[in-house]
Structures are given as structure tokens and as C-alpha cells.
Amino acid sequence: MHRPLTARTLLYRTSIAAVLLVAIMLGSALIGPQDISLRSVLSGAKAATTPSPDYEILVKVRIPRVLLAAMVGAALAASGVVFQALLRNPLADPYILGVSSGAGLGAMIAVIGGLSWTLWGRSPIAVFAFVGALGTVWLVWGIGRITGRYQVTGLLLAGVVVNAFFSAMIMFLVSIAKGQQLYSTLFWLMGNMTEEDLFVLWVGGGCILAGITGLFFLGPQLNIISVGHEDARSIGVPVERVELAAFAISAFITAIAVSLSGLIGFVGLIVPHAVRLLFGPDHRQLLPLSSLIGAMFLVIADTVARVVVAPAQLPVGVVTAMIGGPFFLFLLVRHSKKVYCPI
Numbered sequence: 001m002h003r004p005l006t007a008r009t010l011l012y013r014t015s016i017a018a019v020l021l022v023a024i025m026l027g028s029a030l031i032g033p034q035d036i037s038l039r040s041v042l043s044g045a046k047a048a049t050t051p052s053p054d055y056e057i058l059v060k061v062r063i064p065r066v067l068l069a070a071m072v073g074a075a076l077a078a079s080g081v082v083f084q085a086l087l088r089n090p091l092a093d094p095y096i097l098g099v100s101s102g103a104g105l106g107a108m109i110a111v112i113g114g115l116s117w118t119l120w121g122r123s124p125i126a127v128f129a130f131v132g133a134l135g136t137v138w139l140v141w142g143i144g145r146i147t148g149r150y151q152v153t154g155l156l157l158a159g160v161v162v163n164a165f166f167s168a169m170i171m172f173l174v175s176i177a178k179g180q181q182l183y184s185t186l187f188w189l190m191g192n193m194t195e196e197d198l199f200v201l202w203v204g205g206g207c208i209l210a211g212i213t214g215l216f217f218l219g220p221q222l223n224i225i226s227v228g229h230e231d232a233r234s235i236g237v238p239v240e241r242v243e244l245a246a247f248a249i250s251a252f253i254t255a256i257a258v259s260l261s262g263l264i265g266f267v268g269l270i271v272p273h274a275v276r277l278l279f280g281p282d283h284r285q286l287l288p289l290s291s292l293i294g295a296m297f298l299v300i301a302d303t304v305a306r307v308v309v310a311p312a313q314l315p316v317g318v319v320t321a322m323i324g325g326p327f328f329l330f331l332l333v334r335h336s337k338k339v340y341c342p343i
Contacts, residue, residue, distance in 0.1 A: 005282045013285065017292035024296050025070060028303040029062045033310030065193050067201055068260060069302040069316070070295035072193075073267055075208045075257040077294025078215055079250040080268030081286050085222045086243055087152055093268040094254040097159040098136040100265075101166035103258040104189055106132025108173040111185045125188060130259035136162060137251040191264035191317025193302045204256050211253035212291050218246050219283035226281075264317045266324035267294050273328060297324070 003009075030036065040054040079094040087096070106128035113124075140158045147154025170189075174182060221242045224232045232239050254268075271294040275286055298316070301323055305314040 003280075005280065005285050010285050010288075013279065014288045014292065017289055017296075021070065021292050021296050021299075024299055025066050028069075028299050029058060029066050031303055032057070032062060032306055064198065064201055065302065066299055067205065069193050069299045071201070071205050071208050072257040072261045072264065073271075073294040073296070073298025074212060074291040075253040075294075076264065076267040076298075077271040077290040078212045078287055079254045079257075080294075081272040081283065081290050082215060082222070082246050082250040083268070084272055085226050085283065086247060087155060088226065089152075089156065090273070091269070093265075094250070094257075095263070095265065095268070097140045097155065097251075098162040098166065099133045099251075099254050099258060100263050101163045101170065102136025102139075103129040103133035103255070104170045104263065105136075105166045105173075106130070107188055107262075108170050108177075108185055112173050112177060125185075126259040129188075129262075130255050133255040133258045134251060136166065137255070141247060141251075187315060188262040190315035191262040191320070192313075192315050193261055193305075200260070204260055207256055208253045211249045212287065214249050215246060216284070216287050218242060219285075219287055222246065222283040223281075226283075262315075262317065264298070264320055266320045266328075267298055270324045270328040271297055 030038075034057065036054040036057055040052045041058050043052060043055075076094050080092070083092040083094060083096060084090060086092075089096075107125045109132075110124040110128035140155060140162055143158035143162075144152075144155035147158075174185070177185065221232075221237055224235065224237050225239055225242060229239050257264075272286065272290045275290045275293055279285055279289060298320065301319040302316045304323070305316045305319045308314060308319075
């Protein structure tokens with residue numbers, strides 16, 4: 001049984017999580033296949049002409065990658081919280097409404113088409129993945145709205161059907177892709193953190209932070225809606241507008257995350273569940289804590305992906321599945337024993 005949430009408790013927990021996130025990010029930036037010296041980094045920062053190699057590695061390679069992992073992890077975890085609330089389905093995650101298949105299809109079209117232009121520093125794969133993810137989610141949302149009062153069931157069924165159809169299209173394009181095209185696309189589909197331009201990080205991070213902040217302010221309404229639509233309407237909550245706003249923000253930040261990193265599973269599923277089991281279901285707390293812990297989780301997973309088979313690298317999506325699955329089962333079993341076997 002969780003105690004009622006107070007403003008002091010919320011501030012304390014989010015502050016601790018934020019400090020832990022910063023510490024993990026700093027530690028992860030110092031870990032890699034090549035050892036670096038902080039003394040060399042500091043001396044390189046003061047160099048007037050040529051910075052040291054350690055400074056270049058830390059500032060231009062590892063820090064942007066760590067920032068990217070934190071951004072993507074926070075976006076996926078926050079979206080997972082919202083989709084689980086809106087769909088009232090504990091197995092919902094950011095990809096259940098077709099985000100993965102839509103983004104994958106967009107990426108495959110860009111690769112097969114041999115496009116080589118850039119838009120604001122982004123490759124055609126990222127741009128097409130963003131458009132495909134966002135367009136697919138809104139297609140599923142439109143189908144769900146057509147179903148009327150059974151919107152939740154309609155959304156889930158539409159997501160399953162669209163996912164299956166677009167996955168078949170992806171398999172068709174994979175079967176006709178050439179060798180190098182196939183390799184680059186499969187690596188992207190498994191999730192991969194790459195070094196990004198600072199402009200891309202600033203814009204993407206700003207959009208994700210703004211989206212998570214907006215979702216936080218919708219937390220009280222999501223608490224009421226999760227109890228039931230009729231009860232929410234009876235006390236004056238504009239259910240349809242709140243659901244549309246939460247859905248739009250979640251779809252947008254998920255599409256940004258997918259376009260930056262590829263498809264990374266488990267973050268949007270296990271992190272909200274873990275936070276809910278440990279701290280309770282209040283969305284005022286669930287959203288910020290899930291975002292911070294999701295960022296920590298993906299930073300750690302990406303660090304493991306960088307070093308476990310160095311100098312080669314694993315796709316970070318493989319690591320999230322290998323770490324997240326057993327960890328979530330452990331939390332679930334522990335929570336079940338605590339509830340049902342108090343002795």
C-alpha cells in the first residue's frame with residue numbers, strides 16, 4: 001500500500017532521481033572501449049590550438065551520445081506511461097499503436113530509394129522514420145475514433161492490424177534490398193545510438209522536454225480518467241480533449257525518439273511498470289520519475305552496448321531486452337510475494 005503523494009515527497013523523489021541521472025551520465029561518458037584521462041581532458045580544453053584526443057573523444061563523441069540516450073529513454077518511458085493510462089492496458093508501450101512498423105517502413109523506403117539529401121542535419125532515414133511513425137499513430141487514432149464508444153478496443157485492434165500490414169511491407173522491402181542497404185537498415189531497426197550534431201540534440205531535447213512537461217501537467221486529469229470516463233465527466237474533466245492532448249504529445253515525442261535512435265523496445269514497457277510497482281500509480285509522480293529512470297536505464301544500456309564486445313558495438317535495443325526482461329520479472333515476482341505472501 002502506497003502513502004498519499006505530497007508535494008514534498010514528489011520534490012524529494014524527483015530530485016534524488018535527477019541527481020542519480022546526472023551521476024550516471026557523467027560516469028557513462030568516462031567509460032568506453034578507449035580509456036581517457038580527466039587530466040588530459042582538462043588540459044585539452046585549455047589548449048589554444050589543438051585539443052587532446054581524450055578531449056575530442058569525451059566532448060564530441062561520448063557526451064553527445066550519452067545525452068541522446070537520456071533523451072530517448074525519457075521520451076519512451078513517458079510515452080509508455082501515457083499509453084498505458086489511455087488504453088488501460090498494462091502491456092501497452094509506445095510501439096503498440098504502430099510506431100515501430102510505421103517508422104521501420106519509412107526508414108526502408110528511404111534506404112531502398114537511395115536518398116542521400118539531408119534536412120537540418122538529419123539523414124533521409126531519420127526524416128522518413130519520423131514521418132512514418134507520426135503518420136501511422138495518427139492513422140490508428142483515426143480508426144479508433146471511428147469505432148465510437150469502444151475506442152480503446154478499436155485502437156488496440158487497429159494497432160495490431162496496422163503493425164502486421166506494415167511489418168509485411170518491411171519484410172518485402174528487406175527481401176529486395178541490396179547487401180549494404182540491408183545491413184544499415186537492420187542495424188537501425190534494432191536500435192542504435194549514433195553521435196549527433198549539437199543542433200539536433202538541442203532541438204530534439206527541447207521538444208522532448210517540453211512534451212514531458214506538458215504531460216506532467218496533465219497528470220491529475222490522467223489520474224481521474226484512469227478510474228473511468230463516466231466518473232471523470234461527472235466531475236467536469238474534458239475527457240476527449242485531455243486524451244487527445246496526451247496522445248498527441250506522446251506520439252510526437254515517440255516519433256522524435258524513434259527518428260534519432262531507431263527502434264528500442266522494453267523501455268516504454270518495463271520502466272513505467274517498475275516505477276508504478278515501487279512508488280504507486282499517481283501520474284503526477286509516475287511521469288517525472290519514469291522519464292528520469294527511463295533516461296538512466298537507456299544510458300546504462302548504451303554504455304553496456306559500447307563496451308561489452310569492444311571494439312565492436314551491440315545494438316542498444318538488444319541490450320535493453322536482455323537487461324529489461326529479467327529485471328522486470330524480478331520486480332514482478334518480488335511485488336507479488338509482498339502483496340500475496342506477507343509472511
